[in-house]
Amino acid sequence: MGDDPSSSSQMSEDDDDRSPPLDPSSSNKARNCSSGSGCDYIIPYPDQVLENVLENVLCFLTARQDRNAASLVCKSWYRAEALTRSGLFIGNCYAVSPRRATARFTRVRAVSIKGKPRFADFNLMPPNWGAHFRPWVSAMAKAYPWLEKVYLKRMSVTDDDLALLAESFPGFKELLLVCCDGFGTSGLAVVASKCRQLKVLDLIESEVLDDDVDWICCFPESLTCLESLIFDCVECHINFEALERLVMRSPLLKKLRLNRHVSIGQLHRLMVRAPQLTHLGTGSFSTLEGNPQGDQELDYVSAFAACKSLVCLSGFREILPDQLPAIYPVCANLTNLNFSYANITAEQLIPVIRHCHKLQIFWVLDSVCDEGLKAVAATCKELRELRVFPVNAREDTEGPVSEVGLQAISEGCRKLQSILYFCQRMTNAAVIAMSKNCPDLVVFRLCIMGRHRPDHATGESMDEGFGAIVMNCKKLTRLAVSGLLTDQAFSYIGQFGKLVRTLSVAFAGDSDMGLKYLLEGCPKLQKLEIRDSPFGDSALRSGLHHYYNMRFLWMSSCLLTREGCQDVAQALPRLVVEVMKSDEEEETGEYVDILYLYRSLEGQRDDIPKFVDIL
Amino acid sequence: METELRLGLPGGGGGGGGGGGGEGGGDQVVVMMRKRVFSETESQITTDDESSACVDLKLNLSSKDGSSTAEKSKSLMMNKNKEKNVDLPADPAKPPAKAQVVGWPPVRSFRKNMLSAQKSSTTDESKAGGNAALVKVSMDGAPYLRKVDLNMYKTYPQLSDALAKMFSSFTIGNCGSQGTIDFMNERKLMDLLNDSDYIPTYEDKDGDWMLVGDVPWEMFVESCKRLRIMKGKEAVGLAPRAMEKCKNRS
Numbered sequence: 001m002g003d004d005p006s007s008s009s010q011m012s013e014d015d016d017d018r019s020p021p022l023d024p025s026s027s028n029k030a031r032n033c034s035s036g037s038g039c040d041y042i043i044p045y046p047d048q049v050l051e052n053v054l055e056n057v058l059c060f061l062t063a064r065q066d067r068n069a070a071s072l073v074c075k076s077w078y079r080a081e082a083l084t085r086s087g088l089f090i091g092n093c094y095a096v097s098p099r100r101a102t103a104r105f106t107r108v109r110a111v112s113i114k115g116k117p118r119f120a121d122f123n124l125m126p127p128n129w130g131a132h133f134r135p136w137v138s139a140m141a142k143a144y145p146w147l148e149k150v151y152l153k154r155m156s157v158t159d160d161d162l163a164l165l166a167e168s169f170p171g172f173k174e175l176l177l178v179c180c181d182g183f184g185t186s187g188l189a190v191v192a193s194k195c196r197q198l199k200v201l202d203l204i205e206s207e208v209l210d211d212d213v214d215w216i217c218c219f220p221e222s223l224t225c226l227e228s229l230i231f232d233c234v235e236c237h238i239n240f241e242a243l244e245r246l247v248m249r250s251p252l253l254k255k256l257r258l259n260r261h262v263s264i265g266q267l268h269r270l271m272v273r274a275p276q277l278t279h280l281g282t283g284s285f286s287t288l289e290g291n292p293q294g295d296q297e298l299d300y301v302s303a304f305a306a307c308k309s310l311v312c313l314s315g316f317r318e319i320l321p322d323q324l325p326a327i328y329p330v331c332a333n334l335t336n337l338n339f340s341y342a343n344i345t346a347e348q349l350i351p352v353i354r355h356c357h358k359l360q361i362f363w364v365l366d367s368v369c370d371e372g373l374k375a376v377a378a379t380c381k382e383l384r385e386l387r388v389f390p391v392n393a394r395e396d397t398e399g400p401v402s403e404v405g406l407q408a409i410s411e412g413c414r415k416l417q418s419i420l421y422f423c424q425r426m427t428n429a430a431v432i433a434m435s436k437n438c439p440d441l442v443v444f445r446l447c448i449m450g451r452h453r454p455d456h457a458t459g460e461s462m463d464e465g466f467g468a469i470v471m472n473c474k475k476l477t478r479l480a481v482s483g484l485l486t487d488q489a490f491s492y493i494g495q496f497g498k499l500v501r502t503l504s505v506a507f508a509g510d511s512d513m514g515l516k517y518l519l520e521g522c523p524k525l526q527k528l529e530i531r532d533s534p535f536g537d538s539a540l541r542s543g544l545h546h547y548y549n550m551r552f553l554w555m556s557s558c559l560l561t562r563e564g565c566q567d568v569a570q571a572l573p574r575l576v577v578e579v580m581k582s583d584e585e586e587e588t589g590e591y592v593d594i595l596y597l598y599r600s601l602e603g604q605r606d607d608i609p610k611f612v613d614i615l
Numbered sequence: 616m617e618t619e620l621r622l623g624l625p626g627g628g629g630g631g632g633g634g635g636g637g638e639g640g641g642d643q644v645v646v647m648m649r650k651r652v653f654s655e656t657e658s659q660i661t662t663d664d665e666s667s668a669c670v671d672l673k674l675n676l677s678s679k680d681g682s683s684t685a686e687k688s689k690s691l692m693m694n695k696n697k698e699k700n701v702d703l704p705a706d707p708a709k710p711p712a713k714a715q716v717v718g719w720p721p722v723r724s725f726r727k728n729m730l731s732a733q734k735s736s737t738t739d740e741s742k743a744g745g746n747a748a749l750v751k752v753s754m755d756g757a758p759y760l761r762k763v764d765l766n767m768y769k770t771y772p773q774l775s776d777a778l779a780k781m782f783s784s785f786t787i788g789n790c791g792s793q794g795t796i797d798f799m800n801e802r803k804l805m806d807l808l809n810d811s812d813y814i815p816t817y818e819d820k821d822g823d824w825m826l827v828g829d830v831p832w833e834m835f836v837e838s839c840k841r842l843r844i845m846k847g848k849e850a851v852g853l854a855p856r857a858m859e860k861c862k863n864r865s
Contacts, residue, residue: 061620069620122718184761205725210762212751233725260729317729341729365730391730393722422720449720506719531718582717 051080058084083107090114091551093131093155094576097602098139110149110174111140117554117596118504119529120154121179124556125594126582128609133157141168149174149200156180159211162187166194173225174200184209185236192218199252202230210236217242221249228255232281232315237261247273254309257281260317263288265295271303279336280307282315285323300326314338314363321348331355338363340389346371354379363387366401366422373405377412385418385443395450399424403431403456410434418443425456426483431465435472444469445480451507451532454484461485467492470500477524480504490514494521505530512539519543529554537564540595544571552598556582560592562615568597569615576600577615578608748836752778754813754844765836771828778815778844817842 058081061067071081086109090096093115102108115131133155140147147169157180165172172195177183185208191201192215216239219226224246231238238261247253247270254277258267262283271280287295300323304310310330319342334356339349340363349364349372356362359380364372366388376383386409388401401423407430409416416438426448434441446466454461462483470476470493477499481489485508493500494517501524509515515535518525519542528550536559547553547568562579569577580594604614748765768774815827819838827835827842 066620119718119721121723122721123724124718205723207725210749211760212762340726343730389726390720390722393720393727395716395720422722447720451716451719504721506721532716 051076054080055084062087064089086110088112092598092600093136094602094605095551095598095600098136100601102139102143106143107146108144109146110151111136111144111147112151112153113155114153115156116154117529117552118154118527119531119554119556124531124582125580125596126609126611128156129580129612130605130607130609131155132607133161137161137164137168141165145169146171148172149176151176151178152180153178154180156182157187158182159184159187159190163190166190169195171197173197174202176200176202176204177206178202178204179206181207184211185213185215185234186211188215189213189218192216193220196220197225199225200228201226202228202255203233204230205233208234208236214239214242216246219246224250225252226250227252228279229253230255230257230281232257232259232283232317234259240266244269244273250274251276253277255279255312257314258283260284260315261288263295264300264320264323265298268295268298268300268303271307275306276309277307278309279312280310280315282313284318285316285342286318286320288318296323301329305329308333310334312336312338316342319344324348324352327352328355332357334359336361339368340365340387343367343391345369346375350375356380358382361385363389365389365391366399367391369400370402370405370408373401374408374412377408380413381415383409383413383416386413386416387420388422389420390422390449393422393449395424399449403427403429406430407433410437414438415440417441420445420447420480422447422449424449425453426462426465427457428455428460428462428465428468429457431462432468435465435468439473440475441469441473442475443478444473444476445478445504446482447480448483452484453482461489463489463492467496470496474499476500478502481508482506483508486510487514487517490517494518497522499524501525502527503529505533507532509533509535512536512542515539516542519546523549525549526551528552530556530558532557534559537561537567540564540568544568547572547575547597548599550599552596554594554596556594558591558595560595561590562592565592565595565597566615574599574601576604579613579615581611748839750817750839750841752842752844755846763842765839770832771835774827775815778842813844813846815842815844 054077058067058070061070064087067081067085071078082104083106085105086107088101088105088108088111090101090111090113093113113133113136116125116129119125120129131154133152141164145168148171150165150172151174155177157177162183165175175191175195175198188201188203188208191198226246229246229250236259238259240262243262244266247256253274256270256274256277257279258270258281260283262270264283264285264287267283267285271277304326307330311333313327313330313334313336316339321344324344328351331352332355335358337356337359338361343365344367346369349368353359353372353375356379360382362376362380362383362385364376364387373388376386388405390399401421402425403423406421406423406426409419410430410433414437416434417440419434419441420443423446426446431446434444448462455465462481463486466479466481466485466489469479476497479493479497479500479502481493481504487510490509490513493503497503500522503518503522503525505528512535514533515530516539518528519539523546525546526549531554533555535555540555540560541564543553565577565579569575575597576599578594578596579592580596581588582593608614749762750765751760752763753760763774763777765774768777816824817827817835817839818841819825820840824843830838
């Protein structure tokens with residue numbers, strides 16, 4: 001299987017990039033047999049057979065890492081892979097241009113694009129930094145008329161972008177916007193009315209502007225294809241009657257997550273209409289101004305009991321704890337329960353959680369205290385993912401959860417794979433216990449909210465705890481550290497964190513050595529975000545061998561000088577090195593406020609705002 | 616399910632080893648196992664080809680004298696240690712209250728706002744913005760209108776900025792944050808009517824259309840029913856009425 005120039009040129013001539021995805025008979029481009037007898041029979045090129053086989057085999061490869069590997073084998077594999085890739089994943093919207101991506105992959109049906117770095121979520125970056133969807137949707141409108149699915153995370157999307165999307169893709173089926181902003185109900189209205197094949201409209205933690213447009217009314221009047229409608233983050237009032245009618249004419253609807261402007265009485269009406277739901281976001285779970293008395297008299301238990309397929313429950317935005325028993329009928333089947341907006345006590349949680357034997361994913365507020373977590377540990381033996389969020393996201397309060405809760409969870413939930421835990425105090429002992437009890441941990445994110453807080457019991461740093469995590473949890477790929485940490489913690493991570501891909505560091509370390517340990521020791525490191533840590537230019541330079549292998553590096557409020565960042569930019573031409581001021585008003589100090597660097601094939605982007613400098 | 620395909624390269628193992636590793640093409644293969652780059656095999660390929668991502672990194676990292684930065688980080692370290700000493704529970708007294716730091720703890724504002732909204736409704740606190748003063752904002756020529764909560768802002772410039780950001784995608788010509796008007800100043804308003812393309816106006820409780828900026832902020836929030844950003848030419852007619860009303864008030 002070599003590179004036969006003649007076969008490759010024939011392929012490129014015949015390649016119709018605009019044709020629908022691969023039909024085996026259409027790629028049978030062969031040469032005619034010119035023989036004296038006048039019969040014309042087709043002999044395929046030997047390479048042709050291989051190419052056909054390859055294209056058919058490659059269809060089974062879905063994981064992008066596998067596809068990337070396959071594309072590197074040789075030119076014809078590269079081409080075949082490019083023609084058969086139907087799902088395009090862009091981890092950093094600035095790493096490659098829309099033009100380049102659409103030129104290489106011509107038959108894409110689904111696109112995922114990620115934009116801003118995660119620390120932008122916490123107001124660490126000034127607004128209007130970039131990550132605009134516009135150039136992508138414009139390019140795709142021309143290149144991918146058969147596009148069916150768009151997933152965007154942390155992108156700026158305007159109503160015009162949504163309008164263009166709705167108009168350009170007649171077969172469009174799924175729109176998922178996670179942590180996006182820049183659009184309003186007007187954009188949703190266009191999507192609802194023009195995307196007639198729409199199956200999925202999921203708005204997750206996105207900021208949606210209230211344009212006073214009734215987008216729920218804009219869905220087609222006939223039966224819809226809707227399978228998933230998630231709008232719990234939308235802060236605007238919605239037309240409930242229109243929603244009810246929509247649910248009634250959406251027989252395939254399985255996932256419905258309501259916003260907090262839907263009262264518990266209205267929820268009841270919807271549940272009665274849609275007992276086939278598998279995922280339900282309950283909205284406010286409270287009586288709103290409408291009809292408080294009437295709402296409280298409804299039979300919620302029966303409504304929940306009728307939903308025999310319910311496996312995922314969320315919402316509870318303004319929860320009336322007295323109504324919580326209504327969900328008992330579904331608890332035994334629940335695999336996913338999100339109480340992270342429900343300010344409930346341990347007493348209120350316990351009667352619910354003790355029914356939830358099958359629970360795999362549980363999000364909760366720390367209002368349930370260590371007590372509540374103990375109850376979780378006692379019942380939820382199948383738990384894979386736990387997230388404990390703070391009611392009071394401040395540093396100087398006494399916290400309701402502590403090392404006690406963490407220890408209990410580690411002892412009860414041995415299959416745990418992912419944990420995010422906010423607390424005010426912690427001990428190494430509890431973290432070490434978790435490292436030993438939960439060997440399947442893939443994600444360990446511990447946020448001790450007080451900066452530089454040591455082990456509560458011993459007064460020592462938290463080095464040993466995090467050290468144990470990287471040592472004992474052999475599958476760990478994502479880590480977030482906190483508390484009092486010296487360079488030793490980073491030495492451990494560099495030594496043992498060989499699979500770590502994503503690392504989040506804040507207020508930690510003593511010197512450049514900390515960062516050097518990481519950059520020299522962790523070969524799989526892809527995404528590194530650091531804030532307020534004493535790492536300087538020398539440490540930054542120690543990663544030069546690795547930056548091309550990373551998706552990005554973020555460092556804010558560290559000890560980097562402009563010159564140090566300049567050195568990196570000069571050493572690595574394919575790296576885009578952005579330097580930003582966090583506050584436009586302030587004078588530029590000795591150190592750089594924010595460094596954000598990423599590999600890119602395109603060089604400097606053309607949409608930088610005033611506060612960004614590209615070195 | 617990932618199959619973890621790797622390149623079986625001559626002279627090397629299937630992956631792993633020092634820097635890079637061969638797990639998929641997502642990580643460029645670096646230095647140790649060097650795949651022939653496309654440009655070496657096929658002359659027609661342009662340099663734009665993605666294979667140029669397989670870069671052979673042979674960097675000579677000069678060992679700079681880092682003494683100055685080492686000193687800086689030492690002194691910072693000392694300061695940090697001081698800070699840390701404050702935290703160590705040498706005695707049972709609580710650590711001193713700290714000023715809140717931007718973006719810490721890392722809880723999304725979306726979630727923070729949700730929870731504080733819940734708390735204020737249950738405890739019946741009226742926080743600033745507890746009563747939203749939502750008004751519609753339309754701009755001539757823009758396809759969509761918006762809503763703003765006037766209680767989110769304390770001054771005209773703040774509102775001006777917010778409006779500019781909201782409508783920046785619709786503005787024609789040189790508007791945007793540069794084109795927003797400093798409408799604190801009556802005189803400037805008059806000047807700008809001739810220059811700017813867009814003028815913010817509002818409908819007050821009496822149903823009159825007024826120029827934004829001629830009354831104190833609080834009074835404006837009180838009386839504003841909705842906002843309209845007009846094209847300059849149309850707003851000219853308003854100015855005399857606005858001046859009169861202003862004089863009548865004072």
